[in-house]
Amino acid sequence: MPPHSSNPDEIIPDIVIGRLPIYLRALMRLSQEGREVTSSHELGRILGISSAQIRKDLSHFGGFGKQGTGYQIAYLEDKLRQVLQVNREWEIALVGAGDLGQAVANYRGFADRGFHIACVFDSNPQKIGKQSGKFVIQPMSELKETIISKGIQIAMIAVPAEYAQEVANQLVDAGIRAILNYAPISINVPDGVHVQYIDPVAHLQRMTYYLK
């Protein structure tokens, strides 16, 4: 195999994929600061990761840097976007319009980084039809049809823990391929459906262990 080229058959460890958004975040900041070039060393210092790991991670996808010089920030940023497929807009379905769901719906960070909330669902008849920010809350009965007709592949769950599994089942049935779950409970989905969790309390509990 020639140098500086990635093997398309290679299966890349998920732990590597998980670091790419972190690299992308750092690159965005650097370019925002007007910087044009960086190095694995600098990125490592910023992120608290070894430079060797950064180079090895990036090398899975090709040789993006130049010896003696480092990485062109804009170029690497673009390449990472291609790899992660975030060089486009994604539409998201949100389930749950309680306090948590409303907060998620109004969080600016999604739209700023290419994720557009396209529809919001809730089971509470009191809420159906009401405006939540820029969204009209739809009933759960419309979930499948809406998701399919809009071709949505990503959903977020912001319902109480006891309903999260049932909601996940409905989302999978509607063809959803990726779920971001804000409910503090693990959910089961078939192979091929990806799940990530947001549980701030779990993060806090992970840190209290060290507070002797």
Added chain:
Amino acid sequence: MPPHSSNPDEIIPDIVIGRLPIYLRALMRLSQEGREVTSSHELGRILGISSAQIRKDLSHFGGFGKQGTGYQIAYLEDKLRQVLQVNREWEIALVGAGDLGQAVANYRGFADRGFHIACVFDSNPQKIGKQSGKFVIQPMSELKETIISKGIQIAMIAVPAEYAQEVANQLVDAGIRAILNYAPISINVPDGVHVQYIDPVAHLQRMTYYLK
């Protein structure tokens, strides 16, 4: 070393610590459902983790189960709380009272699981003194004194990315030992200070990689 006893000198991998809150979450659910006993197999099925891994993780802290029977849920729950030091209340300082900070301040999940937001700070003079939920927003100038006088060890950052590092510096200076950072940026802190991140977009980007 006798069986069923943990070695207090042993350094336990952080990745193991990171799974304990997940186990605890599952145990809480099981006991809420009225269950009294479970097994590493059942937990594994619920969580999508191998039973061997669960047994080995737990064995770092002692033998909590009984051969042939499994684990008493209430007992294991209590033991995990002891290990994680969450068998008590923790007070938290919150920095940032914008949209994100307000949402965090009003999130019920913290108090429900033993984390009590004790004070809220913001640099915007317009907001100082205003009521945000049950809190009166304090100026940044009072941060250090308030944190020290209340003996707070944990803080959450919910300010724009460009201010996150400066806020982190002030928190460290005030003696904070653990930070939950909602700003989408990596921050640098001295050894001995722990940081965890909440970045929903990073989670989404990790999943879009797989959406071919």
Added chain:
DNA sequence: ATTTTCTTGTGCAAATTATCACACATCCAT
């Protein structure tokens, strides 16, 4: 031109993490 400095990409080794598989303990049914 030549040397020095810098930095990538990568083969190899080390460290970490996960899994296997089994001795031993317990319960239950008969």
Added chain:
DNA sequence: ATGGATGTGTGATAATTTGCACAAGAAAAT
């Protein structure tokens, strides 16, 4: 009592992940 079923804790093994160290390319300095 006894046999079968169940399930823990753990030593050994396998797999994964990280870090080291260096050849080679590129720029800057002399």
